[in-house]
Amino acid sequence: MTAWLTRHVQTLIGSLGRLARHKLATALTILVIGVALALPACLYLLVSNAQLASGGWTRAVDLTVFLKQPTSPEEARRTADRIGQRHDVAQVQLILASEALKEFRRDSGFGEAIEALNENPLPHTLVVRPAEGYTSPEHLDALAEDLKSLPSVDVVQLDTEWVQRLNAILDALRRGLLLFGAVLGLGVMVVVGNTIRLDIQNRRDEIEVTKLVGGSDAFVRRPFLYNGVWYGLGGAAMAWIITFVVLAVLQEPIARISLLYGSEFKLSGLDSKATLTLILAGVGLGWLGSYVSSTRHLRAIEPR
Amino acid sequence: MIRVDHVYKRYPNGREALSDLTLQVQSGEMVFLTGHSGAGKSTLLKLIALIERPTRGQLIVNGQNVAGVSRSKVPAFRRQIGMVFQDHKLLHDRTIFDNVALPLIIAGVGTREIGKRVRAALDQVGLLGREQSVPLELSAGEQQRVGIARAVVSKPPILIADEPTGNLDPELSLEVMNIFRRFNEVGVTVLVASHDVHLLERFPIRRIRLDSGRVSGDVPAAAAKGSGLFDPGKLLGSEVAP
Numbered sequence: 001m002t003a004w005l006t007r008h009v010q011t012l013i014g015s016l017g018r019l020a021r022h023k024l025a026t027a028l029t030i031l032v033i034g035v036a037l038a039l040p041a042c043l044y045l046l047v048s049n050a051q052l053a054s055g056g057w058t059r060a061v062d063l064t065v066f067l068k069q070p071t072s073p074e075e076a077r078r079t080a081d082r083i084g085q086r087h088d089v090a091q092v093q094l095i096l097a098s099e100a101l102k103e104f105r106r107d108s109g110f111g112e113a114i115e116a117l118n119e120n121p122l123p124h125t126l127v128v129r130p131a132e133g134y135t136s137p138e139h140l141d142a143l144a145e146d147l148k149s150l151p152s153v154d155v156v157q158l159d160t161e162w163v164q165r166l167n168a169i170l171d172a173l174r175r176g177l178l179l180f181g182a183v184l185g186l187g188v189m190v191v192v193g194n195t196i197r198l199d200i201q202n203r204r205d206e207i208e209v210t211k212l213v214g215g216s217d218a219f220v221r222r223p224f225l226y227n228g229v230w231y232g233l234g235g236a237a238m239a240w241i242i243t244f245v246v247l248a249v250l251q252e253p254i255a256r257i258s259l260l261y262g263s264e265f266k267l268s269g270l271d272s273k274a275t276l277t278l279i280l281a282g283v284g285l286g287w288l289g290s291y292v293s294s295t296r297h298l299r300a301i302e303p304r
Numbered sequence: 305m306i307r308v309d310h311v312y313k314r315y316p317n318g319r320e321a322l323s324d325l326t327l328q329v330q331s332g333e334m335v336f337l338t339g340h341s342g343a344g345k346s347t348l349l350k351l352i353a354l355i356e357r358p359t360r361g362q363l364i365v366n367g368q369n370v371a372g373v374s375r376s377k378v379p380a381f382r383r384q385i386g387m388v389f390q391d392h393k394l395l396h397d398r399t400i401f402d403n404v405a406l407p408l409i410i411a412g413v414g415t416r417e418i419g420k421r422v423r424a425a426l427d428q429v430g431l432l433g434r435e436q437s438v439p440l441e442l443s444a445g446e447q448q449r450v451g452i453a454r455a456v457v458s459k460p461p462i463l464i465a466d467e468p469t470g471n472l473d474p475e476l477s478l479e480v481m482n483i484f485r486r487f488n489e490v491g492v493t494v495l496v497a498s499h500d501v502h503l504l505e506r507f508p509i510r511r512i513r514l515d516s517g518r519v520s521g522d523v524p525a526a527a528a529k530g531s532g533l534f535d536p537g538k539l540l541g542s543e544v545a546p
Binding site: 002003004006007205206208209210211212213214215216217219302303304 | 353355376379380381382383387393394395397406407409410411412413414415454
């Protein structure tokens, strides 16, 4: 068992040493794999960041609740308190009709026209901000429905259409990401497989001799599998660096845009889970590509 | 140890390398296979090592019928046979130590044990101390001896050699043949194919002559007069390991 483990570690290190001796070829292979992995990784960042950003906007979309006329200010306050106690509501702001009229008179320039009115035409208004985690279209619709059924409520205004549209687009992008990832993953396997094929051709003598002295298929294949793992790992690291650079370049202009929209949104990079996924995908695809290729091509090499 | 029973071997190009070959080699015996090139010597050795398979007939090696050895069992089968080649088939990007250690690594032997056995094998062929050289730094004779060390390092019961002296001058050839004799003396069954009749006649060893894929002469050891001048122990000045 110890001998077996030692042998694996030696093969692992030995394969790394061999790759290090062919620097340019190895670097090119890793670069190609890195680019292929970086594309889906960047698309993933696009989707996840869009989701984060839209999450921020959804929270900014409040429900506007107009109360029936006439409703006394006390009744309006009670209604506001009641709504404020709901678990899916973060905050309720009450704008009394009198305050609204004052504001309107001041800001609109229709002061004199309003003076001519006998009574205040404006209703009491509640601005309801949904709690975090309750901003999906379904939750918002349900909340609006509930608010509408309150006795003193007249109209609830809610515009979720654009949120739904954005979510639909994100869903489509997510599916595209899967497809894209699958195609490029296949590409990574082909790149690794082809590199391994060339490697096998270059080491024909060695493979033949190893088989002559009794090396099994698994033994002969082992260094090539480790090569594939190294390629995948290197490619994943390269992809991580590429996404890091892309992010660094975009960070500043994106920050400026979100500032113009009055948001504090910042691009987020690959979190630890996404990084782990990237590494596992790289290693897995590298291993799989070399497994398929070496199994196929090593069979053809038999001592003569 | 090796039983060849009415074996035929026809290659895909139609050439019949062995036709109705029958012979037997006892355990612990040493045999020279002679004959012109194309007589079937190499083919017989390839059948024994399962590099090729018989077209017809039965071949039993170390108690195993080769017909019953599936492709996946070939590596394990080969580990009981040490092979020496005319071009020694050493790996030039590795040290002598790594070359000789290869069969042990394949067999999964522990690192410390490998070191001991590789040095013992190199000692037996007179190359102790050259572990860290690479094959190209060695002379042709030395390279062939490394090939022999690799063939015997895992102590296989059978040792086969195909023209092991083909590229060597007479003196080095004698040296190499004496190494084979010493392994035979400790119980290894040795089969050496060579067309160098002059060399072989100097040893009191059984000679099987092949011609067109059949046995055309079998001189038993008792009848084969060796010149008796060559004591293998003295030649290399080292002792035979038991």
